[in-house]
Amino acid sequence: MAEGADVLIGIDAGTSVIKAVAFDLAGRQLGTAAVVNTYREEPDGSAVQSMERTWADCAKALRELGQVVDGLARRTAAVSVTGQGDGTWLVGAGNRPVGDAWLWLDARSASTVRRLWDGPLERTRFERTGTGLNTCQQGAQLAHMATVHPDLIGQAEVALHCKDWLHLCLTGVRATDPSEASFTFGDFRNRAYDDTVIEALGLSGRRHLLPPILDGTMTTHPLTREAAEATGLLEGTPVSLGYVDMVMTALGAGVYAREPGVACSTVGSTGVHMRAVHSEDVFLNAEGTGYVIALPIPGVVTQVQTNMAATLNIDWVLGTAADLVAEFGDRPSKADLVGRIEGWLARSEPGAILYHPYISAGERGPFIDPDARAGFIGLSSGHRYPDLVRAVVEGIAMAARDCYAAMGDMPRELRLTGGAARSRALRSVLAATTGASVRTSSRDEAGAAGAAMMAAVAIKAFPTMDACIETWVTPLLGPAEAPDARLAERYAGVFEGYRTARQGLAPVWNHMAALRSRDVRLDAGAEPAELAIAAGNETGN
Incomplete structure (x- = not known):
């Protein structure tokens, strides 16, 4: 570590924003800079992002951070980068992008995923990776490209993820990390590529596209001259390749503890639910869903299940109220409505209405069904808007x-x-529903902090990740908020109804999806006889 270097920079390249955050060696946040991210969605299910623009925005964020933190370039001991997971960022000759990146939001590989689900090696693939196959993942996207876009994949020399691309731009080194490598193409037990997994995806002939696996807690690479000029940092600054953003956020928020039974939920637009366990203690469910993602701690992984929508449901129910009020006068602000949630919950009966929060048109955890939809069960004439808000929460x-x-x-x-962790009402409902004590982290930028923690270990500012956690994470955890015993008993019964209804609704969701598909074809000019036949096939008649 260079003399006088007392700053670590964590880069968190999310789907909506790219952040560069400076920390001192003890984990105190010194400053942040953010650049809004841009991507494009099309009717065919594609969601793509310019790779050149992503690098330019990352460099801009670092330059702007230099305006926030005095002497940043000479003070920077190391940089680490994490970013949005899954997706496919193809790189060809001269380290130039091959088209736009396919994001985790891209749904074009749905038909390929359905085909692979029925493959003879699918269960083996799941048991090796610990991860259910879905359209988000690079393995599914590469398999789809190989069939549908062979010209595109034929130009590629390496298939990267978002953070891997930015690491390449910073260092000139093509690599990926153990977390994304093992949950997509490998075995979480040894954090290496697995030939059977690659075969199950139909990609044995494309194995050359998989980059070397690099652990950023052990190895750094120097910032190149070109990257130094673009970012305002000094050439030769050590750069660490972080793990995928989900586990970096969880690491920074406290997912890992020496004592058992600790879990971590990120309740934002989506919901990410994790528990840290030793590799030999992983529980693989019969449905073949979820992720197993390595932590930068030897022998420790996270089990992960993710909801498509969490607070997006609250946005919807509040937005509905705002639309209605606006019909009669000024539209209330979201902040005004959020401030009323506590009062609405106090005036409503717990567990009176079931609400399944699949407002984002589909679900991926703990089950996968693109046809799943949100809905209320149990409404009566006595229920009012506060009851709906409570049901959504x-x-x-x-x-x-x-x-x-x-x-x-x-x-x-x-x-x-x-963001939802700041709500006392939501915390109390989560505690009672799960039966767990709840603690919040006061860390503002957990993802960037998790990445910076990897750099801290890599440059020997801390001897182990455990030691880093004791300084960077544990002091920022708030007091435990115990669940209300009576409410927990009530919610335990409600949950049985919630899960039974969720399982029973699947045929209804599928039927409604068939009707929507028929309507789309009708709008496109299909003949009535064709529609009748198609509808019968889709509903299993």
Whole structure:
């Protein structure tokens, strides 16, 4: 570590924003800079992002951070980068992008995923990776490209992820990390590529596209002259390749503890639910869903289940109220409505209405069904708007419990991060629904902090990740908020109804999807006779 270097920079390249955050060696946040991210969605299900623009935005964020933190370039001991997971960022000759990146939001590989689900090696693939196959993942996207876009994949020399691309731009080194490598193409037990997994994806002939696996807690590479000029940092600054953003956020928020039974939920637009376990203690569910993602701690992984939508459901129910009020006058602000949630919950009966929070048109955890939709069950003429708000909040908590139930025993302590963690009402509902004590982290930028922690270990500022956690994470955890015993008993019964209804609704969701598909074809000019035949096939008649 260079003399006078007392700053670590964590880069977190998310889907909506790219952040560069400076920390001192003890984990105190010194400053942050952010650049809004841009991507494009099309009717065919594609969601793509310019790779050149992503690098330019990352460099801009670092330059702007230099305006926030005095003497940043000479003070920087190391940089680490994490970013949005899954997706496919193809690189060809001269380290130039091959078209735009396919994001985790891209749904074009759906038909390929359905085909691979029926493959003879699918269960083996799941048991090696610990990860259910879905359209988000690079393995599915590469398999789809190989069939549908062979010209595109034929130009590629390496297939990277978002953070891997930025690491390449910073260092000139093509690599990926153990977390994304093993949950997509490998075995979480040894954190290496697995030939059977690659075969199950139909990619044995494309194995050359998989980059070397690099652990950023052990190895750094120097910032190149070109990257130094673009970012304002000094050439030769050590750069660490972080793990995928989900586990970096969880690491920074406190997912790992020496004592058992600790879990971590990020309750933001989506819901991410994790528990840290030793590799030999992983619980693989019969449905073949979820992720197993390595932590930068030897022998320790996270089990993960993710909801498509968490607070997006609250946005919807509040937006509905705002639309209605606006019909009669000024539209209330979101902040005004959020401020009323506590009062609405106080005036409503717990567990009176079931709400399944699949407002984002589909679900991925703990089950995968693109046809799943949100809905209320149990409405009566006596229910009013506060009852609906409570049902939505409870639905988010029930979805979290559903996810943890698919990973084994329920946690005894739940550590929260994300915007919703600031809500006392949501915390109390989550605690009672899961039966776990709840603690929040005061860390503002957990993802960037997790990445910076890897750099801290890599440059020997801390001897181990455990030692880094004791300084960077543990002091920022708030007091434990115990669940209300009576409310927990009530919610335990409600959850059984929630899960039974969720399982029973699948045929209804599928039927409604068939009707929507028929309507789309009708709008496109299909003949009535064709529609009748298609509808019969789609509903199983």
